Amino acid sequence: MSFLSNLFKKEDKSVLGVDIGSSSLKVVQLRKEGGKAVLETYGELALGPYGGSEVGQATNLSAEQITETLKDLLREAKVTTTNCGVSIPFARSLLTLVRLPYRKDPKEQRTVIELEARKYIPVPVSEVQLDWFVVPEAEPAQFSEEESSRDAASKGETIEVLLVAVHNDELSLLQSIVAGAGLTASFYEIEIFSTIRAVVEDPVKPVMVMDVGAASTKTYVVEHGVVALSHAISAGSQDITRAISVSGNLSIARAEALKKEEGIRGAGALGNPELVFSRIFSEARRVLMQYETTHKKSVTSIVFTGGGGVTKELGTYAKEVFSIDVRVADPFAKTEAPAFMRQVLEEIGPEFAVAVGLALRKLREI
Numbered sequence: 427m428s429f430l431s432n433l434f435k436k437e438d439k440s441v442l443g444v445d446i447g448s449s450s451l452k453v454v455q456l457r458k459e460g461g462k463a464v465l466e467t468y469g470e471l472a473l474g475p476y477g478g479s480e481v482g483q484a485t486n487l488s489a490e491q492i493t494e495t496l497k498d499l500l501r502e503a504k505v506t507t508t509n510c511g512v513s514i515p516f517a518r519s520l521l522t523l524v525r526l527p528y529r530k531d532p533k534e535q536r537t538v539i540e541l542e543a544r545k546y547i548p549v550p551v552s553e554v555q556l557d558w559f560v561v562p563e564a565e566p567a568q569f570s571e572e573e574s575s576r577d578a579a580s581k582g583e584t585i586e587v588l589l590v591a592v593h594n595d596e597l598s599l600l601q602s603i604v605a606g607a608g609l610t611a612s613f614y615e616i617e618i619f620s621t622i623r624a625v626v627e628d629p630v631k632p633v634m635v636m637d638v639g640a641a642s643t644k645t646y647v648v649e650h651g652v653v654a655l656s657h658a659i660s661a662g663s664q665d666i667t668r669a670i671s672v673s674g675n676l677s678i679a680r681a682e683a684l685k686k687e688e689g690i691r692g693a694g695a696l697g698n699p700e701l702v703f704s705r706i707f708s709e710a711r712r713v714l715m716q717y718e719t720t721h722k723k724s725v726t727s728i729v730f731t732g733g734g735g736v737t738k739e740l741g742t743y744a745k746e747v748f749s750i751d752v753r754v755a756d757p758f759a760k761t762e763a764p765a766f767m768r769q770v771l772e773e774i775g776p777e778f779a780v781a782v783g784l785a786l787r788k789l790r791e792i
């Protein structure tokens with residue numbers, strides 16, 4: 427290799443999003459090319475088999491076991507970069523929307539927020555990483571009453587702030603996994619923020635995101651790109667597998683395969699997947715109504731993400747239950763990929779929403 431080619435050696439323009447879920451790890455590698463995000467590779471590896479359980483079931487593995495799985499995944503997916511962003515599970519974070527006194531001076535504002543945050547965080551502030559976002563006030567209001575109260579609020583010298591806290595222990599755990607797998611992370615981000623970047627199109631209107639994972643379903647109402655309300659429902663796609671397994675006297679592995687083949691109605695007599703979803707949906711509806719009552723605004727649509735979001739005919743069923751616009755997320759639509767891959771990417775997309783969102787943020791660093 428000549429000196430010149432060394433001198434102009436192409437810098438690494440690839441980045442990686444790493445989503446550490448409870449049932450599986452996902453990675454998405456993107457490259458920046460002419461201002462576009464080109465999909466280079468992606469992959470998923472179930473954690474269950476590494477911890478004595480099955481594919482599709484939530485696990486509670488040690489950092490070492492997760493590191494080993496991640497190394498295998500990086501190899502299998504032929505990942506070529508070490509530069510990444512990593513997700514923080516919603517369950518390990520605290521998100522609270524609060525109204526606080528407004529201060530013109532940014533430094534004073536910071537002090538007010540930090541002092542007030544102590545009231546909302548159940549552990550000493552020194553044990554957490556604290557972050558916040560000021561919610562923008564201007565918006566096309568759907569309820570004029572709300573508009574005037576918001577105006578009054580800003581004139582009345584208060585602001586709405588989203589407080590975000592993550593325990594230091596959780597960050598150390600993630601850092602050890604990342605280092606163990608030979609990666610370098612420039613940021614750790616709570617999964618919902620990655621998801622919003624990847625799937626919420628119009629951040630101005632209130633949208634409900636439903637991330638259907640293995641053991642839990644996370645629901646968020648997103649407004650102005652900010653999480654106005656968040657809630658975890660303790661039921662997820664693994665409950666469907668278990669129900670099919672019990673009612674059909676089948677192994678978990680067989681039930682898992684059947685669930686994927688047949689979708690929400692197909693397994694019919696077996697386990698009745700609709701029943702699990704109707705339980706999840708009725709709790710989600712309460713979250714939605716709580717938002718609508720307190721914020722006096724309607725949620726205009728629902729977006730599904732997570733592996734459970736891949737369930738066949740889920741969208742159709744959800745449309746019947748909630749009579750608003752329902753969409754199954756297509757995060758890969760934000761990336762450039764060969765046309766022949768489009769259909770597959772669209773199908774599996776919901777599962778990769780977090781990893782795509784992380785990679786998109788990481789791309790901005792280039």
Ligand SMILES: Nc1ncnc2c1ncn2[C@@H]1O[C@H](COP(=O)(O)OP(=O)(O)OP(=O)(O)O)[C@@H](O)[C@H]1O
Binds near residue numbers: 638685777
């Ligand atoms: N095609 C499919 N049809 C139905 N369910 C599916 C399909 N693909 C995956 N799942 C289910 O999705 C679940 C995993 O979803 P996901 O990968 O989003 O979870 P996770 O990120 O590991 O969990 P969490 O985010 O709650 O920690 C599993 O229970 C799996 O069985």
Ligand SMILES: [Mg+2]
Binds near residue numbers: 447448639780
């Ligand atoms: Mg997940």
